[in-house]
């Protein structure tokens with residue numbers, strides 16, 4: 335740190351007895367990533383034990399509290415696994431620096447989901463934990479609305495992937511409404527999400543979180559899934575009403591011949607409309623591409639320069655002396671990425687919608703009990719507490735498969 | 736059905752392992768953590784640093800590089816352009832929070848010190864110093880205060896793209912002499 339400066343209008347005076355004050359500046363900043371990763375691993379193990387072995391709703395609440403304390407305040411909530419897919423993507427595309435620590439943060443919750451479902455969401459995710467704690471009375475969202483809203487995270491995920499590839503830094507990180515909370519500050523979205531969260535369980539998790547999309551995908555094929563009760567379900571429906579996240583699936587009747595015929599007809603209709611749906615998705619992407627790319631800083635800057643508007647960005651560009659052609663080049667590249675990426679994302683989104691509709695129509699096994707959909711379950715344990723069969727305490731209740 | 740699930744599980748697991756293998760193959764990413772810092776040569780003191788930081792009280796502070804200071808009697812970072820008198824009444828001073836402390840050294844020189852508790856990172860003094868003085872004041876993200884957000888909120892909106900990543904063993908960026916500039 336040899337101080338040299340651009341301007342020197344006035345020469346530094348020569349003092350007789352004056353000691354130049356030293357700048358108090360850190361020379362190295364410690365990175366707590368090792369602790370962060372170890373804490374995450376340990377926390378997930380404890381979460382697994384509480385959820386599968388002890389099956390206790392109270393323990394899960396305590397874990398959420400501990401999660402807020404540890405991953406929210408002790409380690410400040412950022413960087414957290416939720417945003418890491420952006421770092422990974424940026425490392426691939428833009429050679430953004432990426433260490434093993436951050437990559438582990440990304441991979442550990444997903445690996446857990448692959449075996450035990452979304453244990454990460456119970457308490458180890460600072461965002462999820464704070465929503466879990468600040469929830470008062472559940473309003474059940476009607477299933478069709480819920481299913482429609484659940485498409486938002488998927489769309490958002492695809493959008494963020496395109497945006498990161500186009501070099502729009504990390505949009506998800508500024509979307510996170512809960513981060514200011516952990517830094518003792520707040521914003522409009524913080525307040526909005528907190529108020530909404532009082533009545534709607536986990537509004538961010540269910541209808542915004544793009545990392546949740548990956549967790550959903552991975553927990554779909556989870557090796558072990560939770561069972562609401564280890565005894566024989568009496569189909570009292572209490573767990574379904576008790577789950578604030580719509581993750582409890584009702585029993586299925588055996589398909590009748592009539593139902594099967596209708597199902598096959600619906601299926602053929604769906605498959606016939608698949609090309610149309612994909613085209614519509616692509617068109618949607620095509621039409622939104624210019625709108626989204628308009629938010630890219632380089633595109634906005636060029637637009638401002640072209641209409642001779644003066645603002646800070648234009649001023650900074652002019653003082654930096656970058657040739658206009660270079661900016662135009664960059665903008666063309668950004669536009670190109672959006673023009674291809676957005677229609678592709680649209681097609682994928684349409685594909686997901688159709689896949690969900692088709693999956694709805696698959697042949698189901700008859701089931702006589704309420705079960706948990708691991709891809710939507712945040713492992714809060716409320717259904718355990720709601721089930722009357724779990725009330726009578728029997729010592730040493732083992733985990734169910 | 737069971738075998739499909741197992742197959743998908745192996746597939747997803749492999750997908751999770753792939754980035755690790757990629758990272759091992761690509762040794763040069765094995766660097767220490769990266770921090771956010773303001774490149775003072777790019778910064779135009781737009782004032783956004785004051786409000787954009789996630790912290791209520793911005794992690795950006797004015798830093799004084801004493802060795803480059805002219806110790807001016809009429810410091811253009813200290814005084815307003817349209818001051819009425821060269822005295823220390825608030826309406827004559829540039830800093831909105833009175834964070835610049837001035838100490839008499841010897842005639843006609845004064846030492847200027849930034850009180851970082853009071854500084855809000857607005858950059859007004861930096862602009863004044865760069866315009867008429869030596870440019871010895873500049874804005875830096877104080878790493879002791881900064882939370883190292885994955886995406887610095889200032890970097891996202893900085894009009895001059897002045898907030899850049901620096902390696903952890905070089906946490907601060909100083910101004911470069913003109914000949915090094917390209």
Ligand code: SF4
Nearest residue numbers: 455459462539543546
């Ligand atoms: S859904 Fe997203 S925000 Fe919610 S707990 Fe899971 S990872 Fe965290």
Ligand code: SF4
Nearest residue numbers: 577711712714715717
């Ligand atoms: S544990 Fe899962 S299924 Fe049970 S109430 Fe909580 S979110 Fe719903």
Ligand code: SF4
Nearest residue numbers: 778779780781784893
């Ligand atoms: S936002 Fe950028 S240009 Fe504005 S004061 Fe901060 S670093 Fe300087």
Ligand code: SF4
Nearest residue numbers: 830854855857858860
């Ligand atoms: S003018 Fe602004 S940047 Fe300069 S010392 Fe005062 S508060 Fe800090």
Ligand code: SF4
Nearest residue numbers: 788881882884887888
């Ligand atoms: S990284 Fe976060 S805490 Fe640090 S200056 Fe940027 S916004 Fe503020």
